Amino acid sequence: MIKTVEDFDLKNKKVIVRVDFNVPIKDGIITDDNRIKESLKTINYIREHEGKVILLSHLGRIKTEEDKVKNTLLPVSIRLSELLNTKVTFIKETRGIELEKAINNMQNKDVLLMENTRFEDLDGKKESGNDEELGRYWASLGDIFINDAFGTCHRAHASNVGIASNLPCGMGFLVKKELDNMLPVMEKPELPFTVILGGAKVSDKIGVIENLIDKCDYLLIGGGMAYTFLKAQGKEIGKSLLDSEMIDYCKNLLLKTNKIILPIDNVTSKDLGSNICEVKEKLDYDDIGLDIGPKTRLLFQKYIKESKTIIWNGPMGMFENPLYCEGTRSICESFNKEQTVIVGGGDSASAVINLGYKDRVSHISTGGGASLELLEGKALPGIEILRSK
Numbered sequence: 565m566i567k568t569v570e571d572f573d574l575k576n577k578k579v580i581v582r583v584d585f586n587v588p589i590k591d592g593i594i595t596d597d598n599r600i601k602e603s604l605k606t607i608n609y610i611r612e613h614e615g616k617v618i619l620l621s622h623l624g625r626i627k628t629e630e631d632k633v634k635n636t637l638l639p640v641s642i643r644l645s646e647l648l649n650t651k652v653t654f655i656k657e658t659r660g661i662e663l664e665k666a667i668n669n670m671q672n673k674d675v676l677l678m679e680n681t682r683f684e685d686l687d688g689k690k691e692s693g694n695d696e697e698l699g700r701y702w703a704s705l706g707d708i709f710i711n712d713a714f715g716t717c718h719r720a721h722a723s724n725v726g727i728a729s730n731l732p733c734g735m736g737f738l739v740k741k742e743l744d745n746m747l748p749v750m751e752k753p754e755l756p757f758t759v760i761l762g763g764a765k766v767s768d769k770i771g772v773i774e775n776l777i778d779k780c781d782y783l784l785i786g787g788g789m790a791y792t793f794l795k796a797q798g799k800e801i802g803k804s805l806l807d808s809e810m811i812d813y814c815k816n817l818l819l820k821t822n823k824i825i826l827p828i829d830n831v832t833s834k835d836l837g838s839n840i841c842e843v844k845e846k847l848d849y850d851d852i853g854l855d856i857g858p859k860t861r862l863l864f865q866k867y868i869k870e871s872k873t874i875i876w877n878g879p880m881g882m883f884e885n886p887l888y889c890e891g892t893r894s895i896c897e898s899f900n901k902e903q904t905v906i907v908g909g910g911d912s913a914s915a916v917i918n919l920g921y922k923d924r925v926s927h928i929s930t931g932g933g934a935s936l937e938l939l940e941g942k943a944l945p946g947i948e949i950l951r952s953k
């Protein structure tokens with residue numbers, strides 16, 4: 565069992581919360597503050613229960629001193645303060661006297677944000693390499709550790725696994741929501757169960773295929789990865805994306821199961837930069853397949869409409885270009901409120917949100933890599949360490 569923030573007596577306690585404030589920032593301005601907003605529930609809960617909130621997050625990657633300037637969490641502290649309508653103390657250090665003093669001076673309900681945990685990566689990758697001393701040091705600053713950063717749970721870092729190894733710990737509301745929505749569906753999906761996979765590469769999705777192929781009734785494959793399957797069937801795929809090392813894998817899978825449904829037509833172009841496209845059932849040697857065609861959309865919709873449970877990862881085409889987003893849109897349109905629909909992170913999540921279909925799905929996972937690993941049936945180190953306590 566994993567404890568949640570609700571299982572602790574928080575009064576007078578210094579609660580270290582690992583949040584995911586890895587937000588896009590351009591010229592010092594936050595362009596999407598959703599991740600900050602999503603952390604508010606856990607922060608507010610701790611404040612309502614008279615705890616002291618010490619926030620830790622990474623932002624971007626830190627390889628040089630210049631990266632530190634670009635990736636300071638200072639703009640996040642300002643936005644967080646606006647959203648909470650309270651003062652947020654920002655500490656420019658990731659260790660040392662200033663940080664320790666500020667924490668020791670905190671009153672109940674106070675909120676403090678420490679500078680980007682990955683500043684420690686400049687010194688021998690201490691954060692990303694889960695340096696033991698660093699995990700112990702950060703843990704020494706608090707009484708309780710709460711992990712609410714689902715997006716980093718597939719990695720063992722000092723700021724999640726390292727701290728959790730040294731303190732009473734549990735999960736925040738955001739991580740709980742991810743697990744509550746994803747795990748039961750994968751363990752016992754209501755049938756018929758359809759998995760939809762798309763995106764660029766077969767090799768990125770093998771783990772998901774292997775974990776879900778026996779459990780699902782149908783596996784619909786679109787996007788760039790479909791062309792490696794079509795090539796395995798001996799079809800002409802022109803200049804479409806091909807994962808040549810995966811052709812044999814696809815061949816064997818197609819022999820083993822008849823659950824896989826592949827595109828029967830495509831939206832193609834001769835040139836990625838051109839705005840001329842054509843619907844084709846058979847590709848020529850110089851065609852690039854960039855979206856599923858109208859017949860495939862209807863075929864996929866038929867399977868989706870019959871299903872009670874759907875898990876979707878990866879767009880059906882190069883959806884960032886409006887010429888090739890109709891396949892992905894048609895998937896969104898086929899969902900109904902009676903179904904359980906889980907959208908697993910990354911590009912399919914942004915497609916659902918950007919195309920305006922957020923309300924049609926039951927759960928959109930916030931973590932790209934983390935949700936993919938959950939769909940692969942893997943144990944996530946950031947979660948497992950909470951379970952073992």
Ligand code: AMP
Nearest residue numbers: 763764787788853854878881882883911
């Ligand atoms: P992934 O991260 O593997 O889910 O891949 C998402 C990316 O795949 C998006 O950037 C899409 O533009 C791209 N994509 C999907 N279908 C195609 C395709 N048929 N050809 C080229 N790129 C594609």
